[in-house]
Amino acid sequence: xxxxxxxxxxxxxxxxxxxxxxxxxxxxxxxxxxxxxxxxxxxxxxxxxxxxxxxxxxxxxxxxxxxxxxxxxxxxxxxxxxxxxxxxxxxxxxxxxxxxxxxxxxxxxxxxxxxxxxxxxxxxxxx
Numbered sequence: 001x002x003x004x005x006x007x008x009x010x011x012x013x014x015x016x017x018x019x020x021x022x023x024x025x026x027x028x029x030x031x032x033x034x035x036x037x038x039x040x041x042x043x044x045x046x047x048x049x050x051x052x053x054x055x056x057x058x059x060x061x062x063x064x065x066x067x068x069x070x071x072x073x074x075x076x077x078x079x080x081x082x083x084x085x086x087x088x089x090x091x092x093x094x095x096x097x098x099x100x101x102x103x104x105x106x107x108x109x110x111x112x113x114x115x116x117x118x119x120x121x122x123x124x125x126x127x
């Protein structure tokens with residue numbers, strides 16, 4: 001399974017990458033939305049993990065760009081992983097094209113369960 005994590009904080013990327021190595025998932029990293037969009041253009045991924053607050057383009061804008069594509073990549077599952085606690089955040093993200101929203105810090109089983117909701121096969125993603 002190939003996962004792209006678009007997140008500006010290196011430590012957050014490292015924590016998630018360490019979690020995903022347990023299940024032999026391959027995680028590519030983008031430190032900003034613009035880089036993430038370029039990586040989506042150039043590579044194939046099974047799912048995208050997206051932070052919301054990043055320098056430059058925010059994650060919600062990046063999600064809208066992905067959904068506006070005219071190809072199959074527009075339908076990639078996108079899970080928002082954010083420390084934002086706004087009351088209407090979940091509704092705003094889902095309306096903007098995200099498939100799921102997870103709060104940071106995300107527990108490993110919660111992350112695996114969310115990924116399993118959108119990507120097959122993930123039978124081995126049990127800890």
